[in-house]
Structures are given as C-alpha cells and as structure tokens.
Amino acid sequence: MRLTMKFLKVARREYLERVKKKSFLVGTVLGPVLMGAMIIVPGMLFELTPESQVTMAVVDIESAIYNEFTESLQDTLDDGSSMFVFRHVRASEGEIDQVKRSLNAEIEADAIDGYLIIPGDIVSKGEAAYFGKRLGAVKTLERVERALDQAVIGKRLAGEGMDYSKVKNMIRGVKLKTMRVSKGEERKSDFEMIFITTFVFIMMLYMTILLWGVAVQRSIIEEKNNRVVEVLLSSLTSFDLMIGKILGVGAVGLTQYAIWSIFALLASFYALSTGTFAGAVSFTWVTLAYFALFYVLGFLFYASLFAGIGSVCNSDQEAQQLQTPVVMCLVFTILVPMAVIQNPDGTFATVVSLIPFFTPIVMFMRINVLMPPAWQIVLSVAILIMSIYVAGKLAAKIFHIGVLMYGKRPSVREIFKWLKRA
Amino acid sequence: MLELKSIVKRYDGLTAVDSLSLVIEPGCIYGLLGPNGAGKTTTIRMIMGIIEPDEGEIRIFGEAFSESVKERIGYLPEERGLYRRMKVLDLLVFLGEIKGIPARTASERAGRWLERVDLAGWADKTVESLSKGMQQKIQFISTVLHDPQLVILDEPFAGLDPINTQLIKDIIIEMKEKGRAVVLSTHLMDQVEKLGERICLINKGRKVLEGAIADVKMQFSKNVVTMRFSGDRAVFEGHPGIEQVRDFGRELSLTLGPDMKPNDVLRFAIDRGKVEKFEIGEMSLHDIFIAKVKEDGGEVDNEVS
Numbered sequence: 001m002r003l004t005m006k007f008l009k010v011a012r013r014e015y016l017e018r019v020k021k022k023s024f025l026v027g028t029v030l031g032p033v034l035m036g037a038m039i040i041v042p043g044m045l046f047e048l049t050p051e052s053q054v055t056m057a058v059v060d061i062e063s064a065i066y067n068e069f070t071e072s073l074q075d076t077l078d079d080g081s082s083m084f085v086f087r088h089v090r091a092s093e094g095e096i097d098q099v100k101r102s103l104n105a106e107i108e109a110d111a112i113d114g115y116l117i118i119p120g121d122i123v124s125k126g127e128a129a130y131f132g133k134r135l136g137a138v139k140t141l142e143r144v145e146r147a148l149d150q151a152v153i154g155k156r157l158a159g160e161g162m163d164y165s166k167v168k169n170m171i172r173g174v175k176l177k178t179m180r181v182s183k184g185e186e187r188k189s190d191f192e193m194i195f196i197t198t199f200v201f202i203m204m205l206y207m208t209i210l211l212w213g214v215a216v217q218r219s220i221i222e223e224k225n226n227r228v229v230e231v232l233l234s235s236l237t238s239f240d241l242m243i244g245k246i247l248g249v250g251a252v253g254l255t256q257y258a259i260w261s262i263f264a265l266l267a268s269f270y271a272l273s274t275g276t277f278a279g280a281v282s283f284t285w286v287t288l289a290y291f292a293l294f295y296v297l298g299f300l301f302y303a304s305l306f307a308g309i310g311s312v313c314n315s316d317q318e319a320q321q322l323q324t325p326v327v328m329c330l331v332f333t334i335l336v337p338m339a340v341i342q343n344p345d346g347t348f349a350t351v352v353s354l355i356p357f358f359t360p361i362v363m364f365m366r367i368n369v370l371m372p373p374a375w376q377i378v379l380s381v382a383i384l385i386m387s388i389y390v391a392g393k394l395a396a397k398i399f400h401i402g403v404l405m406y407g408k409r410p411s412v413r414e415i416f417k418w419l420k421r422a
Numbered sequence: 423m424l425e426l427k428s429i430v431k432r433y434d435g436l437t438a439v440d441s442l443s444l445v446i447e448p449g450c451i452y453g454l455l456g457p458n459g460a461g462k463t464t465t466i467r468m469i470m471g472i473i474e475p476d477e478g479e480i481r482i483f484g485e486a487f488s489e490s491v492k493e494r495i496g497y498l499p500e501e502r503g504l505y506r507r508m509k510v511l512d513l514l515v516f517l518g519e520i521k522g523i524p525a526r527t528a529s530e531r532a533g534r535w536l537e538r539v540d541l542a543g544w545a546d547k548t549v550e551s552l553s554k555g556m557q558q559k560i561q562f563i564s565t566v567l568h569d570p571q572l573v574i575l576d577e578p579f580a581g582l583d584p585i586n587t588q589l590i591k592d593i594i595i596e597m598k599e600k601g602r603a604v605v606l607s608t609h610l611m612d613q614v615e616k617l618g619e620r621i622c623l624i625n626k627g628r629k630v631l632e633g634a635i636a637d638v639k640m641q642f643s644k645n646v647v648t649m650r651f652s653g654d655r656a657v658f659e660g661h662p663g664i665e666q667v668r669d670f671g672r673e674l675s676l677t678l679g680p681d682m683k684p685n686d687v688l689r690f691a692i693d694r695g696k697v698e699k700f701e702i703g704e705m706s707l708h709d710i711f712i713a714k715v716k717e718d719g720g721e722v723d724n725e726v727s
Contacts, residue, residue, distance in 0.1 A: 004489050009519050017508065227503030231564065234470045234497040235520040237489065404472065 003243060006236040010244025011251065014219070018252045028256050032263065053077060054140055055085045057103055057115035061093055064122055068151035073143060083140075087112070093120065100131070107133055116144065123155045195341060198368040201287070202361050205295060206334045209360065210327065212253040213302040216246055217319055220310035220403065229403050238400040242311075243392075246303045253299060254292075261288065290367050297381065298360025300388045302326065308395035311402035318409050333361035344370040354380050356387035394419060423448045423603045424469065424572055429478030431464050431627075438464040440627040441478065446605060446620075448571070451598050453614035453621035453635075454607040455707065461627040462607045463500055466574055470497050482572065493522035496570035500577045500607075502561050504549045510536070511545040514564055521568035528567060535563040539589060554581055562590060566597070573597060574605045579613060591617060611707040623711050630714050635707070642710040645678035646703030647687055653695020661690065673699070 018024055060066040066088055075083040091099045096117070103115045114132025122128055128148055130141065154164040220242075223229045232241055305326050313319040336358075340349040344366045353363040353372070359380045366372050401418045402410065410418075428441040439461040446452045454462050467473045469480060471487045482491050505513055511532055518528030536542045539559045541552075549557060558581055566573060575594075579587045594604050594617065606614055614621060614635075621638065623630040631638065650673050658667045658674070663682030668675040676687060684702045691697050705713070 002489060006520050009516065013516050017505070223503075226506060227499065227501040228505055229503070230467075230472070230499040230501055231497070231503060231517065231561075232520065233472045234495070234499070235492055235517070404467075 002237045007240040007244035011248035014248025015251045055112045057087045059089045060118040062120040065151040072147040209298045213306040216249045216303045217306035217310035242399045250299050294360040294364045304391040304395040308398040311399040329357040333358045356384045359384045425481045427479040429475040449601045451604045451618045453618040455611045456624040460624045494571050496565040496573040498565040498575045506550040517564040518567045523568045572603045576607045648701045649674045650699035
C-alpha cells in the first residue's frame with residue numbers, strides 16, 4: 001500500500017469535476033430550501049388547514065347547558081362569519097332513538113355536519129356524545145370539548161354558589177421557568193429549540209455522510225465500468241486512487257457546508273439586525289467546529305467502507321445489497337435522538353457514542369444537548385480515528401484487488417481471503 | 423530496456439502466465455502475440471505494476487519496479503476507458519499530470535497531438551460527444567503524452583478505420599525511430615507482421631517462440647513456390663531438386679528440396695516456358711503460430727485455428 005503525492009491530482013480532479021456540475025449548484029441551493037421545507041411545511045400545513053363552518057344540532061335533554069355552551073363557542077372564521085351554526089333540538093329521554101335516526105339521516109344528506117347529545121345528567125356525570133361524519137377536524141372538536149367543560153364546570157360552581165371567572169382566576173397555576181446552567185453560567189433554556197437545532201444538525205450529518213459516502217462508492221463503480229481504472233493504475237497506486245477519491249468527494253461536501261454556513265451567517269446577521277428572529281439561531285461556533293470535526297471523521301470512516309464496497313461491485317444494484325448493513329448503522333444513529341436527548345449522560349448514550357459507527361452523530365448530539373466529560377469526547381474521537389485507519393487499510397486491500405475484477409462479484413468469503421492474502 | 427525473468431502469475435489454481443521470459447531493447451517494435459486469453463494482458467499488467475507476479479523478476483530500465491518507473495512507460499489498455507464527461511483537453515492534462523509532467527507542458531503537448539490526429543477543434547468538447555474512433559485517438563494521445571521510453575499498446579488498432587490505423591502506425595514507427603521501445607500486444611498477428619521486428623508468441627501463458635520476425639519466418643517458411651506457367655509442366659516432375667509438384671490447373675505449387683532455392687526454380691522455369699506469376703510461399707505468423715503450437719503437442723483455441 002504505497003501512497004504517492006498523485007492522490008492530490010486525483011482529489012483535485014474529483015473535486016473540480018463535481019463542483020463544476022450543475023447538480024452541485026442545484027443541490028447546494030435546494031438543500032437548505034428542502035431542509036427548511038421539511039421542518040416548516042408540516043407545521044404550516046397543520047396551522048393552515050382552513051377551518052370551515054360547522055353546522056351542529058345540539059340535543060340538550062332538559063336544556064341543561066345549551067345556552068352556556070353555545071355562548072362560549074362564538075369563534076369566527078377568517079371571513080368574519082361564525083364558525084359554528086347551532087340548531088337546538090329538544091327531546092326527552094324517551095325520544096332519543098327516534099331523534100338520532102332523523103339526525104343520522106340529515107348527516108347522510110349533508111344537512112348537518114354532526115350532532116351533540118347532552119344528557120340531562122351531564123353536570124353530575126360529565127359525559128356527552130358527538131356524532132358526525134368527519135371526526136378528523138381535531139381542532140374543532142377540541143373547541144367543542146372545551147366549551148362543554150367550561151359550561152359544566154360553571155354550572156357546578158354556580159351550584160356551590162361560586163362564580164366561574166373568579167374561581168378560574170384563583171386556581172391559576174404556577175409557571176416554571178427552566179434555566180440551563182452551562183459552564184457556570186445561566187442560559188435561557190429552550191428545550192424545544194435545542195431539540196430542533198440538534199435534530200437539524202444530525203439530519204444534516206446523516207444525509208451528507210450518506211450522500212457523499214455513496215458518491216465515493218458510485219464513482220468507483222463508474223470508473224470500473226468505463227475502465228478508466230486501468231489507465232489510472234498504470235500511473236498511480238490503487239491507494240492513491242482511493243485516498244484521492246475520498247478526499248476529493250469529502251472536500252465537495254465541505255465546500256457545500258461552507259456555502260451553507262455563509263448563508264446561515266448572513267441570515268442570522270440579518271435576523272439580529274432586524275430583531276425579527278433574535279434568538280432563533282441557537283448554535284455557537286463551538287457547535288459548528290464539532291459539526292465540522294464529526295462530518296470529516298464520519299465521512300472518512302463511512303467513505304472508506306463505501307469505497308471497499310464499490311470496488312467489488314459492478315453496478316449500483318449489486319452494491320445495494322452489500323451497503324445495506326453500513327447504511328443501517330447510519331440509520332440507527334438517527335433513530336436514537338429521543339433516548340439520547342432525554343438522558344444525554346446515561347449509559348446508553350455514553351456507550352453508543354463510543355462505538356465508531358455511531359460516534360459522529362451520537363457524540364455530536366450529546367455535545368449539543370449536554371457537554372459530556374472531555375475524556376469521553378477525546379476517547380470517542382481517538383477510537384473513531386483508529387477505526388478510520390483500520391477501515392481505510394482494509395478497504396485499500398479490497399480495493400487493490402477488487403478494482404480490477406470485472407464480472408462476477410466476489411463472495412464475502414472470497415473478500416476475506418483477499419484480506420488475509422494482502 | 424525491459425526484461426522479464428521467468429515470471430509466473432496464478433489465479434485460483436489457474437496459471438495465467440507460466441515462467442515467461444523476454445527481453446525488449448530500445449528502438450524496437452516488439453510484438454506480443456497470442457490468442458485472447460493467452461496471458462498477454464496479465465503480463466502487461468505485471469509490467470505496469472498493477473498486479474504483482476507470484477514468481478520471477480521484472481526489470482525495467484535496468485531497475486526493479488518502482489512507482490517512478492510508471493512515469494516512463496505509456497500504456498494503452500485493451501479495455502479503453504476515459505472520463506466521459508470531462509473535456510478532452512482537461513482530461514489529457516489530468517492524465518499527463520498523473521504521469522508526472524507539469525500541467526502546462528501537458529497542455530501544450532496535448533494541443534500539438536490533437537492537431538496531429540486531426541482533433542484540434544475538439545479540445546473543449548466533452549469526451550462523450552466524440553465518436554468511438556476519436557475517443558480511441560484521445561486515448562492513444564494520453565498514452566504517449568508524457569513521451570515515455572517504453573510504450574505498451576494492447577490491441578491498438580481495434581476499432582480504428584484504415585486511415586486512422588495508418589496514422590497510428592506512422593506514429594509508432596516515429597517513436598521507434600526516436601529510440602523508444604514499442605510493445606504491440608495483439609491477437610491479430612498479421613498486423614505486426616509488417617510493422618514489427620521482434621515477436622514473442624504466447625499461448626496459454628507459455629512462450630511458444632520468440633525472435634526476430636525475419637528469422638522466425640525463415641525458420642518456418644517451407645520451400646514452396648507457386649507459379650503460373652505456360653509450357654510443359656512435366657519438366658518440373660523430373661527435376662531432382664523438386665520434391666513435390668502439385669497441379670492446381672491454372673497454377674502449380676512446387677515443394678523444393680533443401681538444396682534448391684526459389685531463384686534456381688525461377689531460372690529453370692524461364693528457360694523452359696513463360697512465367698506469368700511467381701510467388702515464394704511464405705507462411706504467415708498466424709500459420710507459424712498454429713504450426714508451432716501443434717508441433718509442441720499443444721492445442722489452439724478455435725478462434726485462432
């Protein structure tokens with residue numbers, strides 16, 4: 001396994017050819033847009049689901065709370081019309097079945113959206129029933145439930161001679177503010193914010209390590225297929241080729257990050273200067289430095305594995321089988337954030353963050369949530385670097401033989417034989 | 423310049439190259455001939471240090487193989503391959519750079535070579551926009567761009583039209599005249615017959631024979647002449663120096679005895695009638711190869727025989 005300086009030429013070519021491609025530009029611009037969309041759009045869709053007018057029949061046996069109930073549901077739609085249209089249906093206990101039949105028919109005929117049955121003993125029992133075609137309008141039903149709550153509690157309190165609004169004021173709870181103490185300083189802690197930024201960061205780590213790792217694998221398969229590899233190997237060593245490829249592709253990933261960081265920085269300056277999003281950007285230079293470190297190490301580790309896989313395969317389809325276990329390791333790391341964030345210094349988080357397959361993402365996650373002891377960070381990085389060395393060496397051995405093998409993909413047993421031989 | 427000392431390469435019990443030895447001198451066009459699967463490409467890959475021989479020694483320019491030796495060799499693999507999406511000039515510069523020449527030099531030389539092979543206008547086009555033949559020429563340029571002392575061409579004419587074949591042949595001859603050694607590996611033996619000086623015939627990883635083409639031919643050429651002759655054909659029957667006469671109707675085929683030279687037959691014939699065509703029957707390398715393999719008790723794959 002010799003390395004000459006020619007790996008730099010390979011890396012430069014790999015880098016330039018990729019950066020010059022239109023797809024790089026598109027990916028770099030669209031990446032953040034898609035990322036933002038992934039976070040914002042589902043929430044926005046939920047918020048934006050237009051609420052429409054609900055026509056509701058209210059069967060209030062004994063007219064227990066009809067007035068109180070309807071009064072507290074005076075919400076209006078965006079166009080100013082009222083959200084709820086009520087029809088008071090009077091019925092006695094005995095007529096209930098008959099009334100329900102006719103109301104069911106009305107629902108079927110779309111004359112009403114649904115009906116509410118308020119039993120006579122609602123104040124004591126606290127139960128009512130809603131019948132409707134569509135029960136998916138969660139927010140609407142929440143309003144109905146709240147209004148019922150309020151009406152029933154009001155009645156009960158009135159029964160005891162108390163005023164609802166006064167009592168409501170009296171039983172107002174205590175709000176607990178949380179402050180995170182980090183490095184002896186108090187910081188305003190916003191758990192959700194930490195969670196979201198951490199999640200965004202680890203998704204980025206996950207996606208870029210996977211994307212660029214597989215790019216190395218693809219590029220090797222492509223060179224095998226178009227037989228450039230033989231020309232290259234008559235000029236440099238297989239180790240030059242593998243290292244050059246990994247570094248070139250990795251540098252493309254770093255370039256993309258640099259561009260994104262510049263944009264993020266500009267955006268946060270803008271946000272700070274206008275005061276609009278002050279505080280929305282919840283990461284520090286330390287976070288960014290660790291991010292870069294773990295991207296580089298994680299990429300090198302996984303890219304070595306992908307390079308080994310690529311060198312023994314003749315097509316992407318073939319590679320898919322072999323790469324599955326590797327990809328699963330990456331996927332595992334994005335399945336554990338909840339466990340890690342809830343208990344960032346627990347045994348599970350500590351152990352997982354020391355396993356090289358998971359270190360890049362899990363250790364980064366821990367650092368973001370609760371700074372682990374320095375020795376753990378150093379140890380995890382040391383283990384990861386050692387693993388990169390070992391993975392790189394094994395990959396190089398496989399690469400050396402595999403890259404000139406066309407035709408049938410070698411079996412795993414054969415690959416082990418190569419490892420022993422080389 | 424290049425010396426192989428009984429090199430052996432085995433693949434899973436199969437011996438691809440079996441104690442092969444040969445010597446290649448500067449200023450020589452050397453034909454490495456044999457059918458597909460004879461071990462030519464494996465041999466070349468060992469010379470290029472892409473794979474290592476299991477046994478034996480390879481010395482290039484008098485030294486053992488090292489990475490720097492690669493910079494003095496040009497190699498055109500049989501399996502052609504270029505980066506399809508790169509621009510022609512960028513690609514040539516890259517391939518030159520990994521052979522150790524500076525980018526600027528590579529760029530200048532590439533420009534001159536592109537002109538030479540009539541592709542000057544294509545420098546900024548991507549490789550994939552070129553035709554197969556053009557790509558072949560680009561690949562050839564990449565092989566010689568760093569002005570190697572030893573050039574190894576594996577099936578260099580495959581896929582080229584006659585004009586471009588001639589162009590490449592001219593360049594090969596030029597290189598030879600400049601003292602470079604050129605190794606031509608091909609299964610089309612007739613191509614080397616006129617171009618080369620020395621050959622090594624290999625079959626199933628073993629050397630069948632080696633030597634100067636003229637000597638090989640001399641050694642194997644049977645004394646056969648073919649003649650179109652008007653006159654009394656019986657005169658040849660009685661000649662003591664002629665071992666066999668075969669009459670094909672229009673033409674005659676004479677097998678000469680050891681003391682009889684074709685010139686003697688021609689003189690003898692002219693004195694006795696009118697000679698309209700006279701040909702000295704020379705065996706082609708292809709025929710020699712088959713004859714030699716059979717003589718050694720070996721087999722030849724269908725493709726050749």
